[in-house]
Amino acid sequence: MSRQVLPFSLDIPEAELEDLRLRLTHTRWPEPQTVDDWSQGVPLQRARDLVEYWRTTYDWRRCERMLNGLGQFTTEIDGLPIYFLHIRSPHADALPLLLTHGWPGSVIEFHKVIAPLVDPVAHGGDVHDAFDVVVPALPGYGFSGKPARTGWSVARTAEAWIELMRRLGYRRFVAQGGDWGALVTVALAGLEPQELAGIHLNMCPITLPELDRAATPDEQDAIDAARHYVRTQSGYGMQQATRPQTLGYGLADSPAGQAMWIYEKFAEWADCGGDPETVLTKDELLDNIMLYWLPNTGASSARLYWESFFKRTIPAVNVPAGFTAYPRELSRPPRHWLEPYLRNLVHWGTAERGGHFAAFEQPVSFVDELRACFALMR
Numbered sequence: 001m002s003r004q005v006l007p008f009s010l011d012i013p014e015a016e017l018e019d020l021r022l023r024l025t026h027t028r029w030p031e032p033q034t035v036d037d038w039s040q041g042v043p044l045q046r047a048r049d050l051v052e053y054w055r056t057t058y059d060w061r062r063c064e065r066m067l068n069g070l071g072q073f074t075t076e077i078d079g080l081p082i083y084f085l086h087i088r089s090p091h092a093d094a095l096p097l098l099l100t101h102g103w104p105g106s107v108i109e110f111h112k113v114i115a116p117l118v119d120p121v122a123h124g125g126d127v128h129d130a131f132d133v134v135v136p137a138l139p140g141y142g143f144s145g146k147p148a149r150t151g152w153s154v155a156r157t158a159e160a161w162i163e164l165m166r167r168l169g170y171r172r173f174v175a176q177g178g179d180w181g182a183l184v185t186v187a188l189a190g191l192e193p194q195e196l197a198g199i200h201l202n203m204c205p206i207t208l209p210e211l212d213r214a215a216t217p218d219e220q221d222a223i224d225a226a227r228h229y230v231r232t233q234s235g236y237g238m239q240q241a242t243r244p245q246t247l248g249y250g251l252a253d254s255p256a257g258q259a260m261w262i263y264e265k266f267a268e269w270a271d272c273g274g275d276p277e278t279v280l281t282k283d284e285l286l287d288n289i290m291l292y293w294l295p296n297t298g299a300s301s302a303r304l305y306w307e308s309f310f311k312r313t314i315p316a317v318n319v320p321a322g323f324t325a326y327p328r329e330l331s332r333p334p335r336h337w338l339e340p341y342l343r344n345l346v347h348w349g350t351a352e353r354g355g356h357f358a359a360f361e362q363p364v365s366f367v368d369e370l371r372a373c374f375a376l377m378r
Contacts, residue, residue, distance in 0.1 A: 106288050171195055
């Protein structure tokens with residue numbers, strides 16, 4: 001196995017972009033929903049508007065230039081090519097920071113926070129807040145390799161991330177994640193590698209405890225959020241966890257289908273009042289969608305659910321940990337529910353705005369929270 005870290009540059013053939021536009025032109029649309037809201041999924045007119053913008057106005061080359069300018073690399077770990085962003089700080093003694101995305105996100109989620117994390121002096125921070133930033137794409141996501149065999153679970157990914165940081169020469173680092181990234185991060189912490197100085201999470205999907213008393217307001221909010229998710233929003237997870245291959249045929253063939261599979265989740269999970277374009281632009285939403293469409297990862301990204309959805313466990317974390325509670329996150333456990341899992345909880349933050357895609361939606365508060373949390377672990 002090669003341990004080389006190789007530069008990576010994006011240059012999608014124009015023929016692939018033309019194929020995308022042609023597919024969008026010939027989208028076969030369903031009839032309109034029979035309700036006046038999003039309760040049956042993405043409304044037809046919103047879907048048509050996004051597809052028309054994608055077909056006629058969206059500029060992938062802009063996104064491509066942005067990613068190429070950040071610093072992209074690949075390295076083979078355990079037989080699988082891993083794609084990642086690696087941006088070194090101009091400041092000495094910067095703390096290496098590993099950021100892990102989830103589904104339906106990508107490395108794009110973090111593009112607005114990279115510059116202030118790497119160069120805090122230029123973005124209202126102190127030189128002592130500087131980080132080197134590493135943002136890998138999960139196996140089967142973005143431009144990472146697609147596993148050809150079973151076994152690429154959350155736990156195996158955590159082991160790969162440790163090897164990645166060692167391969168980059170880091171002898172001490174911190175890690176952050178939400179969604180699947182949170183599960184990878186706590187799995188990493190559970191392995192207790194000597195290099196890991198601490199973690200930060202913006203989501204921690206624990207099992208709701210059984211209460212022998214009336215719930216407090218914070219507890220009831222967490223219970224209500226969990227019940228709402230299971231009742232109205234969890235179907236995608238069961239489909240991806242049980243039949244990712246069947247789902248993949250439609251996602252691989254129809255860019256409109258792939259887009260709406262993701263767009264709906266931004267409407268439901270972002271702190272946006274049901275309209276994702278109030279917090280993210282069409283370009284930002286489509287940049288993220290393109291990291292599924294271009295590498296054809298509808299099926300391969302869903303397989304992480306097949307590997308780990310029914311095996312989700314939160315190990316006891318003994319390293320220093322921080323948590324930021326975003327008001328529209330899917331899982332909103334109060335602090336005392338997390339403390340048995342995060343046994344050395346040194347930072348607890350509460351954001352005024354934000355949902356499931358914290359770094360993407362609220363980059364300023366996300367950066368502030370990471371600076372405050374990891375200042376305790378430097």
